[in-house]
Amino acid sequence: MALGLPGAGLAQTAPSVAECASIEAESERLACYDRASGRAPGARSTRSLIDAAWGFDPGSPRYFIDTYHQNYLLFARYSDNVNTAPYAPLFQAAGQNETLESAEAKFQISFKARVWTTDDRRWGAWAAYTQQNQWQVYNNEISRPFRETNYMPEVFLSYRPDLEFAGFHWRLLNFGFNHQSNGRSDVLSRSWNRIYAEFGVERGNFGLIAKTWHRIKETADKDDNPDITDYYGYGSLTAIYRRGDHSFALMGRGNVSTGKGAAQLTWMSAKLLGPIRAYVQGFAGYGETLIDYNWNQKTIGFGVAINDTL
Secondary structure: OOOOOOEEEEEOOOOHHHHHHOOHHHHHHHHHHHHOOOOOOOOOOOOOHHHHOOOOOOOOOOOOEEEEEOOEEEEEEEEOOOOOOOHHHHHHHHHHOOOOOEOOOOOOOEEEEEEEOOOOOOOOEEEEEEEEEEEOOOOOOHHOOEEEEEEOOOOOOOOOOOEEEOOOOEEEEEEEEEEEEOOOHHHHHEEEEEEEEEEEEEEEOOEEEEEEEEEOOOHHHHHOOOOOOOHHHEEEEEEEEEEEOOOEEEEEEEEEEOOEEEEEEEEEEEEOOOOOOEEEEEEEEEOOOOOOOEEEEEEEEEEEEEOOOO
C-alpha cells in the first residue's frame, strides 16, 4: 500500500491521519490528508470560517499563536453619555472639575495560543489574552490619561463536533475560564471570574457564536461589583457575515429578568494595506467597559482593524 506518494490511486486504502502527519514534504502531506478525508486531490471546497480561525485543519501547526477577538484601533470614539460618576471622588480630591471628553481613542489587542492538540486537531488546549483601552487622548486639560483598561486572560479547551443540522455545521465547542479586571483599586476597582461554554455553527459565509457563562462568586468584602450580571447577563450571541472581502458582526447580550443588556455592530472593509482594514464600531447599552458596567450609553467609533472574530 502506498502512503503519501503523489499520484497514488484513490481506490487504494485511505491512509490514517497519523501516517499523513509523519510525512515531511508539505505538498505530499497535504495530498495525504486529502486521501485520508476522502476528498479528491485538487478538489475545490468552501473554506470553513471556524476551521480557519481555530486551526482545526489536520495540516495546521500543532502549536501556534493567532489573533483571537477583534484587534483594532479607533482613532475617535464618541459617547452620547459620558460616565464621570466613578471618577468624581478622584476629581474632588484633586480639586478639579469632572472633565472627561465625549471623544476619545479606543483600542483592543487580543491573541490566543494553542499549547496542546490531538493529531487530528479536533481537540486543543489554549491560553488567550485580551486587553481593551479607552484613552482620553484629546483631553489635554487632564494630561490625556487612559480612562479605563480592561485585562482578560483565559484558558480553555476547544473541540470540533463536526455535526450538521438544517444546513448549519456545528464546528466549535469551547469550555473555559476567564478573569476580567481593570487593575484599579478602591472606588475604581472592577473585576469578575467566569467559567463558560461557547458554541459555534456556520453556513457558508455566515457564522453564529453562542456563549454562556457562570460567574464565580466572591466574598462580600472583595466583590467590587456584586450586581454585574444584572447588566451583562449570563450569555451572548454573535453573528458574523462576510460579503466578499467585507465583514459584519453583531453581538447581543443581556439579562432578561432586569431588561438590561447591550448590542454591538461592527463593519470591516476589504484589506487596504497589508492586513489593515477600515473599521467602524457602534455600541448601545450597558457595559462597554468594566467601569461602565452599570452605565447606559451609545457610542460610535472609526478606525482600523486587522482581524474579525472569525
